[in-house]
Amino acid sequence: MEKRVPKLLSLIIPVYRQGKSIQKNVRFILGELELLSCPYEVIVVIDGEVDSSRQESEKIKSPHLVVTGYKTNHGKGYAVRYGIAKSKGDIIGFLDAGGDIHADGLSMMLAHYYWYNADIIIGSKRHPASKINYPNDRKFLSWGYQMIIKFLFGLSIRDSQVGMKLFKREVLEDVLPRLLVKQFAFDIEILAVANHLGYSRIFEAPVELNFAGASSITNTNFVSVALRTLWDTLAVYY
Numbered sequence: 001m002e003k004r005v006p007k008l009l010s011l012i013i014p015v016y017r018q019g020k021s022i023q024k025n026v027r028f029i030l031g032e033l034e035l036l037s038c039p040y041e042v043i044v045v046i047d048g049e050v051d052s053s054r055q056e057s058e059k060i061k062s063p064h065l066v067v068t069g070y071k072t073n074h075g076k077g078y079a080v081r082y083g084i085a086k087s088k089g090d091i092i093g094f095l096d097a098g099g100d101i102h103a104d105g106l107s108m109m110l111a112h113y114y115w116y117n118a119d120i121i122i123g124s125k126r127h128p129a130s131k132i133n134y135p136n137d138r139k140f141l142s143w144g145y146q147m148i149i150k151f152l153f154g155l156s157i158r159d160s161q162v163g164m165k166l167f168k169r170e171v172l173e174d175v176l177p178r179l180l181v182k183q184f185a186f187d188i189e190i191l192a193v194a195n196h197l198g199y200s201r202i203f204e205a206p207v208e209l210n211f212a213g214a215s216s217i218t219n220t221n222f223v224s225v226a227l228r229t230l231w232d233t234l235a236v237y238y
Contacts, residue, residue, distance in 0.1 A: 005038035009110070010089030013044045014079035015069070015097040019052035023059055025099040030062055032103040036110065040064055043083040044097075048073030077186030081176060092172055096163030102208040109166050112205040119171050119199040120191065122157065123164035129206035138211070153192045155202070160188050162207055171199050 011033065015022055026044060033040045042062075046054045046069025057067045068086060069079075080094050091113065095103065105123060113121045125132050149160055165187075175194045179186075191202065 005036075006089065006091040006110075007039065008089040009033070009036070009038055009040040009091050009093065010084075010087035011040065011042045011093045011095055011106075012080050012083035012087065013042065013095055013097050014047050014076050014083070015044055015053050015057070016047040016073060016076075016079075017051050017053065018097045019056050021099055022053050022097055023056040025097060025103075026057060026060055026065070028099075029095065029103040029106075030060070030064065032106055033064070036107055038110075041066065041087065041089065043068065043086055045069050045079040045083040047075065047079040075186070077179070077189070080186065081179075084172060084176065090169050091166055092169055093166045094163065098163075098212075100209055100211055101162065101164050102210070105164060105205070105207045109164065109205045112203060113166050116201060116203045118166075118203050119168055119201040120194060121166040121203055121205050122160065122191070123162040123207035124157070124159040124204035125162055125207065125209060126158035127204050127206040131206075131208040133210045135211060149188055153188070153195070155191060155195055157191070157202060157204060159204065160191055162209070163187075164207055175199070 011029070013026065013029070018025070022044075026042065030042060033042065042065050044057045044065065044067045046057070046067070049069065049071045050073065054067065054069060057065075060067075066086065068082070070082070084092060091110075093106070093109070095101065095106075101123065109121050109123065112118065124130060125134065149155060149157075171194055174197060175190055178193050178197075179189055195202065
């Protein structure tokens with residue numbers, strides 16, 4: 001098969017309270033993108049200037065990197081939309097900043113995008129080729145949440161919550177104006193609205209996820225976040 005590359009790949013990285021690790025993680029992501037042999041830009045969005053995340057990000061000197069943001073935390077959905085507004089790519093991706101998801105999976109995501117002529121590619125913990133090191137309590141709650149998603153929205157996907165996704169730009173341009181931007185259900189809202197609008201070519205790709213507790217969703221706030229995610233998900237449905 002002929003190798004295809006985007007005119008420009010834009011990768012949005014929403015960042016909240018990642019001052020200790022963001023510089024290392026972004027440098028690693030930039031290194032992985034260099035291996036893709038395609039034009040790219042990385043847009044780091046500081047979702048609330050509450051720690052040293054912005055200062056640490058700005059220490060990285062790369063012509064491919066844009067660091068932007070705002071003072072008050074608004075949540076992942078707002079941050080991603082903020083980054084998209086500054087992006088130029090014909091393919092737009094989101095990647096969580098915590099480093100739990102290995103950025104070397106971006107090459108597989110892009111390959112799947114072209115293999116399937118996809119509208120959307122989502123990283124999936126439940127893909128047979130995924131390599132997952134994840135606490136059992138989170139596995140159980142993730143499974144339960146996915147059953148709710150399947151029942152409410154009829155999406156034929158096994159995992160909607162992994163923070164690594166790729167979209168055709170035109171899909172996002174059509175979908176984003178219709179979103180309510182629920183703070184804790186952004187991932188499922190964008191997928192549900194896209195599917196409702198007829199963008200049904202949504203496929204899963206394998207990821208490598210090694211839970212290290214670096215996410216802004218910690219063990220102490222996980223149950224609270226899970227409940228708020230469920231509440232926002234029900235709001236998306238209604």
